[in-house]
Amino acid sequence: MSSISPAGVEAGPKDGKEGGSGPPRRPGRVALGSLSINVRQSGIYIAFALIVVLFTVLTDGAMLQPQNISNIIVQNSYILILAVGMILIIIAGHIDLSVGSVVAVTGAVAAVLMVDFGVPWPLALLITLVVGGLIGAWQGFWIAYFGIPSFIVTLAGMLLFRALTLTVLGNQGIGPFPDAVRTLSNGFTDGYLGNIGLGVLGGADLFSLLVGLMAVAGMVAAQWRTRTARAGYGQGVDPLPVFVLKTAAGAALIMAVVVQLARFKNLPWVLVLLAVLVLGYSLLANRSVFGRRIYAVGGNLQAAVLSGIKVKSVVFWIFVNMGVLAAMAGIIFAGRLNQAGPTAGNSFELDAIAAAFIGGAAVQGGVGKVVGAITGGLIMGVINNGMSLIGSPSERVMLVKGIVLLAAVAFDVWTKRRAGAAR
């Protein structure tokens, strides 16, 4: 009648307290857990590397030519800047559909100020950024304090700010911009220190190379400091050979890009701007109290409220931030075309959102990285660039980008489900 399993009686842990611990204490699972997390987190970078390799082969190396690398960076800079702001919004569990229109309206504001009113360019840029911040504050108010879903508010914003752009510009572009603004969006650092010979690679700009070396030195120092501090607190760190290998790979990558750029026309100013933004916003997201709160709000809103986090203020400020970054993108885009046009920024919001999701953000919020969003944006940029190099028609580019977006999110969902099933 009864079905006692004799083996079961003896084999359970003797100490009753063990009973509550469940699976996590088994070492096998730990190893597997960290491995699968690694695959999930680094999958995007592996995919990026594969895509670059693929197009390098398909284009017989044209992909990695100095001028082309420079092009990829300059052509995608405004999307990447938008992606930095967008990832924070998506982490908080919101969305911003209006950034394309905000790019247009802020570009128009900058153009009107500089071209029509002759405002000196530094002041004009400052005013434009403030206008971007005010636009963000407007949307942030309705979302955070009035409680309208961000999808609706920014959908309305998409129409409102496009309408404003058309009102300001009429049906024509305004230009040209002052040289300083064009240099920022399209130009390069000067060869302050002259050229240096690099053997078979030919001449390269010494200043750019020095900046690159400094960046590498800074990265190595920062990595090493983190590692020693972690070890000091008894946290697990990579074994030394793995650490050296990882750091060396990072350094090699930075130097490879810098050398190629130095061989062409020195460093694009937008690359400098982007580097500062990525570094700054990565720190903000991971290390600042404000950044942590964004993750907390997106991860579990109710728990964040009951942990004393002022959720409304967090949401408000990430939209203000998005407005400022959209204004920055607006200036750069207008400067690049040398005029502010009524159709500027069309569908930029979709590229920025796609970049964030390809870069590993979760639809429900709470997950995402600034570097991930940048990588996501670069993946799309490389696909755009590579496919145009091999002469693909634009509809095929769109097709591939759509598939990549779907595949990236599908991979994310799949790894999550697998992690869930392993419980």
Add this chain to the structure above:
Amino acid sequence: MSDHILLMRGITKTFPGVTALQDVNLSVRRGEIHAICGENGAGKSTLMKVLSGVYPHGSYEGEIVFDGEPCRFGGIRDSEHAGIVIIHQELALCPQLSIAENIFLGNERASRWLIDWNRTNHEAARLMERVGLRESPVTQVADIGVGKQQLVEIAKALSKEVKLLILDEPTAALNDEDSAHLLDLLRGLRDTGITCVIISHKLNEIIEIADSITILRDGRTVDTLDRADGVTEERIIAGMVGRDLEHRFPPHEPRIGAEVLRVEDWTVHSPTQPGRKVVDGASLTLRAGEIVGLAGLMGAGRTELAMSVFGRAYGVNISGRLYKDGRRIELRSVRDAIDHGIAYATEDRKRYGLNLIEDIKRNISAAGLPGLARHGWVNEMEEYRVAEGFRRSMNIKAPGVTSTVGKLSGGNQQKVVLSKWIHTDPDVLILDEPTRGIDVGAKYEIYTIINRLADEGKAILVISSELPELLGLCDRIYTLSQGRITGEVPREEATQERLMYHMTIGQE
């Protein structure tokens, strides 16, 4: 053996790196109520998922014989086809659909393409009568209580001609009256020949209703008890935890100090029903080193009282006075409350307490993050050190503080919640149902932690639905009924009967 409707033999289910079930045997006789007991993580749910085909044949070892036939279920549809229906703890109903629509969801009464509404509602009414659900079949599920929703689930199972009904924690969310009705219903179903398997943490119910009991521990069958053998709660607990649990509560000598928090004439109105007082003129005091209980039936306003005091996290039109260390204070936000040394650990840790996709470290630091930061920048090393300290002192069972909280067991999640609040260094800790949904062994650990916090001089208010827990833990117990404080009982005079008397005052 022919009177067995279900035989599961030698079931072993492994996940990568984990053995969830090891050679588990389960035999259920036809027409009995069979209970499965075990701590959280003992493998109860996994076993039921194997049985219902959620884990298809081939993903586990062992054999299942149902109704005399060997079974190889490829999915839930297969098991339902064979007559096995599982009702999960979280009900799977569509709130915006009617009762009748829910009952026949996925199994519509239709002629070709069109739903036959007359037949749907008529048959639904018959099934509803059978489970004792007195509602109209066209009532929306959202408009009926949890107890009645449970009945809809059972009616739905009956519509599928169920032979074996599995209920996972069916009474966890129900009040006593609804629970009693449900247990009566299960007895009635048994008499009509339907076999029931019930998973429950409520041992008194199991003893009342079960004909036989299988106990699981750490993925193994530990024991099978028969009603005829004389089953006691102690016997089941001993099997579940693998030790004789004579003392469910750690001994504690209180050292009670000065008054820390005083609430006077506290009145809170409902945010959804204008004009309704949820808390009505409540007054209470908490003293350093004292563990105070707050007892009340569902809907008495316990959580509402606690959350409204905690920086007005609940309610509108709040009036009354708060005194901290004798001085009048105003708490306008949760941040204010935390800054004044008040902490509130929620009754629903998954929804309101934790960021489940984040790691242990960041959950522990969530409320006290400003204390770990300078000029807005977090000192991550210090954060790690703090979290690691809590992992050790609270005995949080996880590989490290970077483990995701969502993967921990209930007891360990609760320890993370407690760590988060202890890290804010509160003087007053309000613990709302601190042991809900966690197993016996972990409960003991939580009680020990609560005692330790009291010994450190913190004032503690424990809200609990389990009267034995309040009696075993608290130095003084307030009772709440319909938003009013109806009694204040010192430990020496407290009995379940006396508390229940105060808790029901003012009710019909």
